[in-house]
Amino acid sequence: MANSYDVIVIGAGPAGYVGAIRCAQLGMSVAVIDEYRRKDGEAALGGTCLNVGCIPSKALLDSSEHYHRVQSELAGHGIRVEGTTLDVPQMIKRKDKVVADLTGGIKQLFKANRIEWLQGHGKLLAERQVEFTPHKGKAKTLTTDNVILATGSRPIEIGAAPLDGDRIVDSAGAQEFQEVPKRLGVIGAGVIGLEMGSVWNRLGSKVVLLEAQEEFLSPVDQQVSREARKLFEKQGLDIKLGCRVTGTRKGKTVSVHYEDSEGKQNLQVDRLIVSVGRRPNTDGLSSEDADLLTDERGYVHVNDYCETNIPGVYAVGDVVRGPMLAHKGSEEGVMVAERIAGHAGHVNYETIPWVIYTDPEIAWVGRTESQLKAAGTPYRSGTFGFAATGRARAMDRADGMVKIIAHAETDRILGVHMVGPQTSELIAEATLAMEYEASAEDLARTIHAHPTLSEAVHEAALAVGKRAIHKAN
Ligand code: FAD
Ligand code: AMP
Numbered sequence: 001m002a003n004s005y006d007v008i009v010i011g012a013g014p015a016g017y018v019g020a021i022r023c024a025q026l027g028m029s030v031a032v033i034d035e036y037r038r039k040d041g042e043a044a045l046g047g048t049c050l051n052v053g054c055i056p057s058k059a060l061l062d063s064s065e066h067y068h069r070v071q072s073e074l075a076g077h078g079i080r081v082e083g084t085t086l087d088v089p090q091m092i093k094r095k096d097k098v099v100a101d102l103t104g105g106i107k108q109l110f111k112a113n114r115i116e117w118l119q120g121h122g123k124l125l126a127e128r129q130v131e132f133t134p135h136k137g138k139a140k141t142l143t144t145d146n147v148i149l150a151t152g153s154r155p156i157e158i159g160a161a162p163l164d165g166d167r168i169v170d171s172a173g174a175q176e177f178q179e180v181p182k183r184l185g186v187i188g189a190g191v192i193g194l195e196m197g198s199v200w201n202r203l204g205s206k207v208v209l210l211e212a213q214e215e216f217l218s219p220v221d222q223q224v225s226r227e228a229r230k231l232f233e234k235q236g237l238d239i240k241l242g243c244r245v246t247g248t249r250k251g252k253t254v255s256v257h258y259e260d261s262e263g264k265q266n267l268q269v270d271r272l273i274v275s276v277g278r279r280p281n282t283d284g285l286s287s288e289d290a291d292l293l294t295d296e297r298g299y300v301h302v303n304d305y306c307e308t309n310i311p312g313v314y315a316v317g318d319v320v321r322g323p324m325l326a327h328k329g330s331e332e333g334v335m336v337a338e339r340i341a342g343h344a345g346h347v348n349y350e351t352i353p354w355v356i357y358t359d360p361e362i363a364w365v366g367r368t369e370s371q372l373k374a375a376g377t378p379y380r381s382g383t384f385g386f387a388a389t390g391r392a393r394a395m396d397r398a399d400g401m402v403k404i405i406a407h408a409e410t411d412r413i414l415g416v417h418m419v420g421p422q423t424s425e426l427i428a429e430a431t432l433a434m435e436y437e438a439s440a441e442d443l444a445r446t447i448h449a450h451p452t453l454s455e456a457v458h459e460a461a462l463a464v465g466k467r468a469i470h471k472a473n
Pocket of ligand 2: 158188278
C-alpha cells in the first residue's frame with residue numbers, strides 16, 4: 001500500500017467502483033477503500049448493488065418467474081410439466097453464485113486497471129487526508145489530491161418493527177429465506193417492497209403489503225400505477241394503502257399492529273420484510289475538523305457536479321441527493337473522474353430511467369402528467385396497449401401499456417411511462433430519444449421491427465398525433 005494517491009474513493013458500489021475505473025483509465029493512481037463483508041466474512045467489491053441489491057434481487061425475480069411459469073403458464077402453451085418441486089436453498093445458492101461471479105469480475109477489473117483495493121473503513125480527515133482502518137490491523141493516514149465519497153445507503157429501520165435478522169428482516173434478509181413463508185408481510189409498497197413481495201408471492205407466499213401513503217407508487221405516472229395495481233392484485237398481492245404500522249409482537253408468528261382509516265388492525269404473518277426506504281451512510285464518514293457539509297437527512301451536500309463544500313472532495317451515488325439508482329451513481333462517478341482529469345463531464349438528471357422489476361415491469365423516464373400539470377406545461381399524450389401488438393400476444397404477455405407525453409407546442413418528448421413486458425429494456429429507446437431531445441414525431445417516423453414489443457412505443461408516439469394504426473384514435 002502506498003501512502004499517497006491521485007484519488008482515493010471511499011465505497012466500492014456502482015458509484016465508487018465505476019468512478020475509480022474511469023479515474024484509472026484517465027491515468028490517475030487510485031485506491032478504493034471498502035468495508036463490505038459477505039455473510040461468510042469475505043470482503044467483496046460491488047457494494048449494495050452487487051451484493052444485496054440490484055443483482056441478487058433480479059436473480060431471485062428470474063428464478064421465481066421460471067417457477068411461476070411452469071406452475072401456471074406452460075400448460076397454456078401445450079407444455080405439461082408434472083411433479084415440479086421447489087428447492088429454495090438451491091435458488092439462493094444460484095443467486096449467491098451470480099453475485100460471486102460478478103463481484104469477482106470487478107476484482108479483475110481493479111487488477112487490470114491497477115486500482116488498489118483497501119479492505120476496511122475509510123474516513124475523511126481535514127486537508128484531504130483519509131484515515132484507513134483495515135479489518136485487521138492499525139489505522140493509517142493516507143494523503144491524496146482528490147477524494148470521492150461513495151459510501152451509499154442502508155435500509156431505514158423503524159421502531160415499530162425492529163429487525164431480528166430472522167423473522168423481521170430488511171431487503172437483504174428477504175433474499176436469504178431458506179423456505180417459502182406461508183404468510184409474508186411487507187411494510188412499504190415501494191420499489192423494493194414490491195420486488196421482494198413479488199418473488200415470494202410467485203413462490204407461494206400469501207403476501208400483504210402495508211403502505212403508509214394513500215396513493216400507490218406516488219412517483220409513477222398515475223395511469224400506469226393504476227394499471228399496475230390492478231395487475232398486481234390479480235396476481236394475489238394484497239396492497240393495503242394508508243396504513244401506519246404501530247408495533248409488532250413476536251410469538252409463534254409475527255403480529256403486526258397497524259392503523260388505517262377504519263381504526264386499529266392486526267395482521268398475522270410468518271415473516272415480515274421492512275422496506276420503508278434507505279438512508280445515506282454518513283455516520284462516522286468524516287472527522288469534525290474536515291468540515292464536510294451534510295443536510296438535515298444526512299446526505300452529503302453537493303452541487304450539480306457532485307462537488308462538496310471542500311475543494312477536491314466529491315460525493316456520488318446514494319450518499320447524495322437524487323434517485324437511489326445504481327446507474328445514476330455510476331454516471332456521477334464517471335462525471336467526477338472526467339472533471340478531475342480536466343474534461344467536461346456532466347450528468348443529465350432529466351433523463352435518468354427508472355425501472356421496477358415486477359411482472360409486468362414498470363419503467364419510466366422524464367416527467368409524469370401530474371408534474372406537467374402542476375408546472376402548467378402544455379402537453380399532449382398518446383397511449384398504446386400491449387394487447388394490440390402481435391409480439392406481446394404471441395408471448396402471452398399482453399398486459400400493460402406505453403404512454404408518451406410530448407410538449408403541446410414543440411412536440412418534444414417530456415416523459416415516457418410504461419408498464420408491460422420487458423419495459424426495462426424498452427425504456428432505453430425512450431431515454432435515448434429524450435437525450436437527443438427528440439420529438440414524438442421523430443419516434444413516430446422511426447422504423448420499428450415487426451413483430452416486436454417496441455412497436456408499442458412506436459404506436460404510442462403515433463398516438464400523440466392521434467394517428468396510431470392499430471387502435472381507434
Ligand atoms: P452502495 O452500493 O451502497 O455501496 C457503498 C459501499 O460503500 C458499500 O460497499 C459499503 O459497505 C461501503 N462503505 C460505506 N461506508 C464506508 C466507509 N466509511 N468506509 C468504507 N466503506 C464504506 N438500483 C438500480 O438502479 N436498479 C435496481 O434494480 C436496484 N435494485 C435494488 C434492490 C435492492 C434490494 C436494493 C437494496 C437496492 C436496489 N437498487 C437498485 C439501488 C442500488 O443498489 C443503489 O442505488 C446503489 O447500490 C447505490 O450505489 P452506491 O455506489 O452509491 O452505494
Ligand atoms: P422505496 O423507497 O421505493 O423502497 O419505498 C419505500 C416505501 O415505504 C414508500 O412507498 C413509503 O411511503 C413507504 N413507507 C415509509 N415509511 C413507512 C411506514 N412506517 N409504514 C408503511 N410504509 C412506509
